[in-house]
Amino acid sequence: MKKGFTCILFLLFFHLGYSQGLKVLGTIKDDVGIPLPGVSVLVKNTIQGTVTNNDGNFVIEVPNTNSVLVISYIGYAQQEISVGNQNNFDIVLKESNTQLNEVVVVGFGTAYRKDMTGSVSKLGAKEFELQPVQSFENAMQGRSAGVFMNSGSGKLGQGLNIRVRGISSVSAGNQPLFVIDGVPVISDALGSGDEPDNPLATIAPEDIESIEVLKDAAASSIYGARASNGVVIVTTKSSKGGKTKVEFGYYGGFSSPTRKREWLNAAEYRELFNYAAKHSDYGELVGSEEFASETGSSDWEKNYDTKWADQAFQNGGVNNAHLSLSGGDSKTSFLLSGSFNNQKGIIIGNSMDRKNIRLNLDHKINKKLKFGTNLSLVRSLNKRVPSDNAFSNPLQLNALPPIQPVRDSATGLLNRNTLYYNNLADVENGNNDALTYRSISSIYGQWDIMDRLSFRSEYGIDWLNLQEEQYLGKLTEDGGPSGYSFSNQVTSLNQNVNNYFTYQQKVNNDLELNATLGMQFNSGETNSTSATGRGFANDRFKKIASSAKITAASSSGTGYAFTSYFARANTKFMDKFLFGISGRVDGSSRFGKDKRWGFFPAVSAGYILSNESFLKENKTINFLKIRGSYGRTGNAEIGNFASRTLWGSEFVGDLAGTVPTQLGVSNLTWENTDQLDLGVEFGLFNDRLSATFDYFEKKTKDLLLDLPIPSANGYTFITKNLGNLSNKGIELTVTSQNLVGKFKWSTTFNISTYKNKITNLNGSTIDGGSRQLGRISEGKPFGYFYGAKYAGVNPDNGNAQYFGIDGKKYDQEDFLSLPDSMQNQVVGDPNPDFFGGMNNHFSYKGVALDIQLQFIYGNDLYNTAGFFQSVNGDYFDNQSKDQLAYWRKPGDVTDIPEPRLYSGNGSMKSSRWVQDGSYLRVKAVTLSYTIPRNWVSSNLKMENLMVYMSAQNLFTFTKYNGYDPEVSTYFGGVNLGHDFYTPPQAKIITFGVNATF
Amino acid sequence: MRNKIYLISLFTAFLFGSCVKNLDINPEQNIDASVALENAEDIRSALIGTYAILHGGALYGTNLNLVPELMGSEDYCQWRGTFQSFRQIMNKGMYVDNAEASRTWIAAYRAINVSNNIIANLNKVEDEDLRKEFEGEAKFLRGAMYFELIRLYAKPWDNTGTNDGAGVPLILTASNDETTASVKKGRDNINAVYTQILNDLKDAEKNLPESFDGSERFRATTYTAKAFLVRVYLQQSKFAEALALANEIIESKVFRLNPAIAATFSNKFTNETIMELYNNDQNNAGESNDGLTTFYASLSGIGRSDIRILAPFTDKYEATDERLTELTYEGVGRRSGSTQCGKWKAYGQKYSCN
Incomplete structure (x- = not known):
């Protein structure tokens, strides 16, 4: 049945006709005469098109002299040129920051923004290419409306929190789907650490051409069951042919924490704890005696004054070099690139070292057939830092008393009689390396069956091998007394097949049609093998081969598959009415056997008012469109086998037995999100001022919930599709060309909101834990803070x-x-009232200054470590400086209770450590100078030479008194906005040069 | 042209129709419940799995040893670790969310449910003798768990009373799907629970074999069932029955005392133990946050000395008493210097429960 249906649909699209060719050539340059490669040249209302090569040249065959060429390029105003009798064109494109004319990648195709009925954010390479971003997703922060980002911590290689249009799930995944060159890639952590690693940090930002975020149902339902959290489509750079161009770029610089905190010095520490001991609920104690009995040291009597907190930090740095060759002839084009990136973190022992190579190749067999490939290989080595919630986390050193020395002065060895573990031993006597090899590669073939119809087939893989090696020596807390070694090998293979037809036709002057029909098959498998050994001769032996005892070993595997069929049709009537319809049918091995297939449709409409006669001549408004969409998407991140009732193995001594492990329901399936989007886009004064505004409402139902059942029957819960939640919000992006002329100044501003509300949890609540305030319950936003x-x-x-x-x-x-x-x-409430960013770009001749601000407002943070570090000397942890303002005598008005050692005065979990987490950050500043072209080409034989300096996280304005307000300690899903000894973000200053030969 | 259309349509149909069967992916570390109990071997695996549950920290691996100790810890031992749950038990002031109370309850009923599933599938065992043996073993496990539950979660047996107070829910049927697992059952009375325990253990006594060999020596024999029955009788103050049955075990000559007292705890399967669940380096109740060695030991790199033995207890022994010299020691690891219990000194060590 399905097959028959497909054929009928297909035939409907079919139109007969031959074209009689007419060859047209041309060169496209910018207004200073630099040839522009990669400019799209399209015969209007057909899919016939080409792009300019490295020299800005193009050749295209048009049906007849009435044909119109549409010239478009990111960052430049679109032009339409009638062919007439001319066959050689010199075209000059004018710069324009307006988004309206851009070509947007939308998943299985592209679209012009002005004709779109869906909501998509786009970020071009130009906007972040001079930034030393740690991982490419960082570039979206403050730049893509509707995309909320929190880097979580300043550790390198750490997983990031990315939320598109709010939080759409309670217990299934919340990260968007990442698709790179058509392949849905591995973005979830694969490592064994408590805190998630970030597989996306292996991708070289230099290789990326654009990052599109599909936000509403009209845009994202083409990804069906995996689209509820948004879809991020990454397109890598490719060459357009022409003479070989060599581009070289290098930057290097240094990094430091955005902020360090102030702690008590030795004198203040003794003063506070003398007072605290004297006023203890346990009677009049003596500080020095109590300290001696808690630590077994006599340091109170000595003269040390150690800044323990500083021991956690080091001077970080970054080095990045990138080389690419691109070019080709009329049939073949290639881009070969390689890069290395070496980052030294601001936390001791933390680093990331990455090497990438890539080959993107396209070849035309004849006029109708072409094929190509994207091949990439990465090696990245991440030296990781222990989890925030581990005694071995260097940031926890700030808890150590300033009166204790780092090293024993006699032996020079690390002091082992500290109040808590002196975890510098983990750095000196251990390592934790995560080595990743990864290839995201694909091949495609495209058959332009007829003028208007083409077929494309793609096969891609994402192969990732992660090797974790950890060694903790004899002197470390977790590795003692005889050494500990852990090895973990994870291999994940994701395979993807896309087959789809694209059809484009202008039926008559009043009707244009654009359709896509296809299928996708995607499967993933992950296998891992690990072993743990203890008992080493000495710390020079680190591999498990040298251990006396294997204390744990394991191998395991898991997998999933999706088979999907999708279709999309967009029409345009009379140049002003837009209609879109799309749908996807998804089947997945993850869905219960009674509900294996889901249907995810969306409809959308738009109305370009500016093409109406009453606005056509308007001098102010040059573009005005309203649009709306409604549709359904799913969230399939429910676990691979959540619907099954399963048995597994458990052990007693040397024997293995079987036990029930999970109770399932066979209709357990994806979570559904219905989304409404209403948008307005306009351009004023010939696009000098343009804006996009969106309102969205997302209603999610069938949330996965663990329904408690009486444990006397042998199971404690059953997972069902039960809950509901909603997200509503607005997004606004405004772009303005403040000054055009020689001195140019443009501003882009975006602001977004989301209001999240849990509407049904079957009456239950989910609590964050005994030290955390996060909570999920009905009628409240996700993760609101609840406590005393x-x-x-x-x-x-x-x-x-x-x-x-x-x-x-x-x-x-x-x-x-x-x-x-x-x-x-x-x-x-850890959710913000609003967030966004502002970019100001100034340029005069070759000098350009780019300032990117980023802000978030109205979110609360909970310093979960306040219980230890800002608690008026309740225990011997060193305290934050503000604790000195403690209550001393009746009548004192202060927020710091009287210090009473061991007595818990003001120590319980409460709003005492909840603070406003709003901040405004000068996220990125870039000052660049392009050395005059003529001088460069005549003196250096170069085509282009630019030098620049760049800064990330330059200034941060916040009332939060912790390290950094951009923080999210990993405590599991419920606890947003918690800070527990989490390292701050890095401020990075770099100097770079880009040269083209 | 028409041919071309036909060809393309065929091609499309082929491409689009070919991937559906690939959606059947099965877990690799688990099997579907519907094929878990199909024959005698499966039933045997499930029996061993039940012992594995008993072996965990929620049951004999920690709590069924430690919790009763802490309940009667006055002048004997002290919990000084950071876990509030054990501290509450020691102080006899437990909150409703006490983690030990919930995890022991959940694990015991989990074991009971596996036993019930085994009993429901005994017809899959063709050999009649084996079927009887399996039935006895499943009932032993179920009876033992109900005995542990009734002592911890209900008022004690009252020798002179009616014992019709609230006991624990008696679940005797297998649950394996949403419907059976969602049944809400109230607490049966104490009397009914003891009756069930006696029935199960007597069936076990009748059907269990005399011995198991090799690595299976942790499995219950008829003597294990007798020994549990002795404990039940003692709990019920039925001293005559207890005496007779205990004597039967002694007179069987299957068991004898070890010459060295510590050997019972440190050596595997000595002649003194009637039932023994043992650890090895990979499979043990825990090395950092659970397990008896973790909580009791204070040795270099082993244990956290969360429990110390108090002087009023050690003072009761003569200086040369082996129970003092062999089963207590001065801690040398974490919280060194205090008196530690010497029964649990290595993570990979076994422990006995009878």
Whole structure:
């Protein structure tokens, strides 16, 4: 049946006709005369098109002299040129930052932004190519409307949090689908660490041409069951042919933490803890005695004054070189590139070293057939830092007393009698390396069956091999007493097949049609093998071959597959009415056997008012479009086998037995999201000012929930599609050419919001844990903070006070005797009110200055470590400086309770450590100078030479008093906006040069 | 032209129709529940799996040893670790969310459910003797778990009372799907639970073999069932029955005391132990946050000394008593200097539960 249906659809699209060729040539340059490669030249209303080669030349065959060429290029104003009797054109493109004329990659095809009825953010290489971004996704931060990014921590190679239009799931995945050159790639962590690694950090940003984010249903439903969290489409650079061009780029620089914190020095520490001991609830204690008994050291009596917190940091740096060769002839074009990138982190022991090579090749067999390939290979070595929540995390050194020395002065060895583990031993006596080899490669063949119809077939793989090697020596806490070695090998292979037809036709003057029909098959498999050994002769032996005892070993495998069919049709009536319809049928091995296939349709419409006669002559408004879409997408990140009832192995001594491991329901399936999008796009004063505005409403149902069941039957929960949530918000992007002329100044501003609400959780709540405030419950936004509300200090007695839900202040002891229901309340929301960015670009002759701001407003952060580090000397952890303003005598008005050693005055989990996490960041500044062309070509025989300096995270304005407000300690899904000894972001200053030969 | 259209359509149909069968992907570390209990070998695996659950930290691996110790810890031992759950048990002030209370309950019922599933599938075992043996073993496991549950989660057996107070829910049927696993059952009374325990253990006593060999020596024999019955009788103050049955075990001459007292704990399968679940380097109840060695030991690189033995207890022994000299020691690892229990000193070590 399905096959028959396909054929009928296909025949419907079919139109007969031959073309009689007419050859046209031309050269395209910018307004200073530099030839532009890669400019799209299209015969209007057909799919016939070409792009200019490295010399800016193109050759195209047009049907007749009435044909019109459409010339478009990112960052330049689109032009239409009537062919007439001319057959050689010199075309000059004018720069334009407006988005309206750009060509946008939309998944299985491209579209002109002005004709689109969906919502897509686009980021071109130009906007981030001079930035030393750690991983390419970082480039989207503050630049792509609707995309919320939090790097989580300043560690290199760490997983990032990317949320497109809010948070669409509670327990399935929340990261968008990443598609690179048509292949859905591995973006989830594969490593064994507690904190996720980032497989996308292996991709060289220099190789990327554009990053598109499909946001609404009209744009994303073509990815069906995997599109609810948005789809990020990455297109790598390719060559357009022409004479061989060599491009070389290098940058190098240094990095430092965006901020360090202030802690007590030795004198302040002794003062605070003397007071605290004296006023302990356990009687009048003596600070020095208590310290000696807790640490077994007599350091209180000595004269050390150590800045432990600084021990966690090092001077970071970055070196990056990139070389590419591109060119070709009329039949074949190629781009061969290689790069290396070496980043030294700001945290001791942290680094990332990456080497990439790539070959993108296209070849035309004849007028109708072409094929090509994208081949890439990466090697990346990430030296990782322990999890934030580990005693071995270097940031936790800030808890160590300043009165204790780092090293034993007699032996020079690390001090082992510290209050907590002196984890410098992990760096000196251990390593944790994650080595990745990866290839994301594909081949394609394209058959231009007729003028208007083409067929493209693609096969791609994403092959990733991760080798983790960890060694902890005899002197480390976790590796003692005899050494510990862990080895883990993970291989993941993702295979993808796309087959699709594209059809484009102008039926008559009033009707244009554009259609895509195809299928996709995608499968992934992951296999891993690991072993752990203990008992080494000495620390020079690190591999498990040298260990006396294998204490753990394992091998495992998992996989999934999707088979999908998709179709999309867009029409344009009378140049002003736009209609789109798309749909995808997805089947997946992940979905329960009773609900294996899902259908994800979307409809959309647009109305280009500026093409109406009443606006056509308007001098102010040159473009105005309203559009709307509604459709359904799914979230298939539900785990590979969540629907099954399974048995697995458990062991007793040397024997293995079987036990039930999971109770499933056979109709467990994807989560559904229905999304409405309403948008307006306009251009004023001939596109000097343009803007895009979107309102969206996303309603997600069938959320995966673990429904508790009576454990007396042997199972504690069953996973079902039960819950609902919603996200609503707006996105606005405004682009303005403030000054044109010789001195150019343009501004792009974007702002987005999302309002998340959990609407149905079957009455249950999900709590973040005993130290965390995060919570999920009905009627509230995802991850809102819930707990005791701190009310400061009772001026009469120095007791910490908390608000009951009756709004009254209670001293801590009285508060704790209130019933539970009186104690806890909403104390914050980690979701922002709005976020966005602003870019200002100035240029005069060869000098350009680009300033990118990024901001987030209205989100709360919880410093989960406040319980240890800002708790008026409750235990011997070193304290933040602000704790010195503690209550001393009746009448003192302060927020810091009286220090009472061991007594827990103000130490309970509460809003005491909730702070406003809003910030404004000068995210990126680039100053570049392009050396005059004539001088360069005559003196250096170069085509182009540019020098620049660039800075990331240059300044940050925030009230948050932790290290950095861009933080998200990995505590599992519920706890957003938590900070627990998480390293800050890096401020990076680089100097670079780009040369073209 | 028409031919071309036909060809393209055929090509399309071929491309588009070929991938559906690839959606059948099965897990590699798990099997589907529907094929888990198909024959005698599967049933045997499930029985061993039940022991594996018993071996975990929620049951005999930690809690069924440690929790009763802490409940009666006055003048004997002290929990001084960071885990609030054990501290609450020691202080006899447990909150509703006590992690030990919930994990022991869940694991015991998980084991009971596997036993129930085995009993429901005994017809798959063709050999009648083997079927009887398996039935006895499943009932032993179920009876043992109900015995542990009733002692921890209900009031003690009252020798003179009616024992009709709330016990624990008696679940005797297999649950294996949403419907059976969602059944809500209230607590049966104490009397009913003890009756069930006695029935299960007596069936076990009758059907279990005299011995198991080699690595299977952890499996219950008829003597294990008898020994558990002795404990049940003692709990019920049925001293005569307890005495008679205990004597039967002794008189069988299958077991004898070890010459060195510590050997019972440090050596594998000595003649003194009636039931023994043992660890090895890979399979043990835990090396950092669970397991008896983790909590009890204070040796170089081993254990965290969360429990120490108090002087009023050690003072009761003569200085030369082996129970003092062999089963306690002064800690030399974490929290060194205090008196530690000497039964659990290595992660890969076994422990006995009877």
